[in-house]
Amino acid sequence: MAMRSKAIRLSLICSAAVFVIVALITLVAVLVFDRLFLSILYKQLAILPGSTVFESWSAPSVPVYFSVYLFNLTNEAELLKGAAPRLQEVGPFVYRENREKFDIVFSDEIPEDFGFQASNFYHFVPEMSVASRNWAKLHSKLFTAGLLEKRSPFFFLNGPFVTLSPYDAMWNHHPLVIQTINVGLFASQNGTKPVQYKIHTGLDDISKVGSIIEVNGQKKLSVWDHEEANMINGSDGSNAPPGLEIGSTIQFYVNDICRSVVSYAVAKTQAINRPDIELLVFSGTPPDPRDPANDWRERMFCKSGYGCPPKGLLALSPCLAATGENVPLYLSQPYFLGADPRIVQAFDQFPDPIPERHSTWIHIEPETGDMLYA
Incomplete structure (x- = not known):
């Protein structure tokens, strides 16, 4: 009886050891496969001739x-x-x-x-x-x-x-x-x-x-007074880097406004007509509006002779002046979303912005960086 019990115990131990070994091999294989797959994928995503x-x-x-x-x-x-x-x-x-x-x-x-x-x-x-x-x-x-x-x-x-x-x-x-x-x-x-x-x-x-x-x-640019504001960061908006996730930030350089803008991955959504494809929602609005860095991102584009525009407005005049077009223009989100409320109050019966309709967003496939909707 003791011999039989010992044999059963030994069999269970061997089975457990085999299970652990198989699990470890499977885990390593998955990790190696994932790394190999991403390595092959990323090589295919480089912009190369042909x-x-x-x-x-x-x-x-x-x-x-x-x-x-x-x-x-x-x-x-x-x-x-x-x-x-x-x-x-x-x-x-x-x-x-x-x-x-x-x-x-x-x-x-x-x-x-x-x-x-x-x-x-x-x-x-x-x-x-x-x-x-x-x-x-x-x-x-x-x-x-x-x-x-x-x-x-x-x-x-x-x-x-x-x-x-x-x-x-x-x-x-x-x-x-x-x-x-x-x-x-x-x-x-x-x-x-x-x-x-x-x-x-x-x-x-x-x-x-x-x-x-x-x-x-x-x-780099020579439009703004601050060195950081004159930096050219990110792509031209044709693509984004792969390997993105919630919390990622990407930058785009917009030549028409002479600046690089930041976009934040704030949520997930499904592709239109393809609910099996998960996309990241990138927004131009920082996830934490109280972050002091947000204030600097606005103030560094203040320029001597032009001052600082109200919150939520981008001054285009310095950029236009650099190309010889002296026209005072400002850029904002639709219906002045996120701007100083005094701007809307200066108009008669101006409708309030609706974030769901008037916010600026981009839907990006996270593994490839493909921009699908905006």
Whole structure:
């Protein structure tokens, strides 16, 4: 009996040992496989000549649409008598965006970086828009107010307000206020000013894939007073690095506003029509608004002679001045989301922003860094 009990014990011990060994082998195999899989995947994600990634990067097949909502001033007479401005939203005016990259030159046979030029072209999509781009005229005080505040010498063409079509407001070099200034809100973006980039391929370090080395031959800007504000960080927005997770941060350099912006991975979601694919939600709003670093990220873009814009606004004037366009403009999230509440209070009956609708976000596949929705 004792011999039988001892044999059973020995059998159980051997079985347990075999189980532990098999479990360890399985665990090691899984870890090795995961590392091997990620290593192979990351090599495929480098932007190299002839690769699938290069083809999709240089000529994206997925259509990108650009929607514009404009605000029409509806109480010109009352405003001249001291009333608060009343605005009416008009839109969307939808454009298909074609991102063209050309003059692509790789540095070596096995390149670590390469240069190219990029231009964006926009084509109006009437079937997705509220009306024709030459539809009802818009009344705007946008440029006249800015010039009045700057006390620039000028004379009005048609009184203190301008009347123009959505097309003229967005794209046309239309004489808005004075005969010496011709400007459209997005005129410089519609293929008229190619930007020259030099970026990393990601061959040696996949975390740097697509990150910018130079813009128009410069490794940093000379627009702002602070060195950190003049740094060129991140990609041009065509891609993000792989291996992302909740808490990750990524940066994009936006040439039209002369600055790099930070985006934060704050949540997870499922891909549209593919609930089996999990995506990360990146937001331009910091997860902790009380973080003192957020205040510095805004203050470092204050520039002597221009001051600091109100909270939630980005001053575009220093960037425009660097290209010879002296127009006072500011950028904000839709409906001034996250901005100083006094801005909204300065308007008559201006609707409150809705974070779910008006926040800026990007959906990214975390393992590959592919941007799927924005």
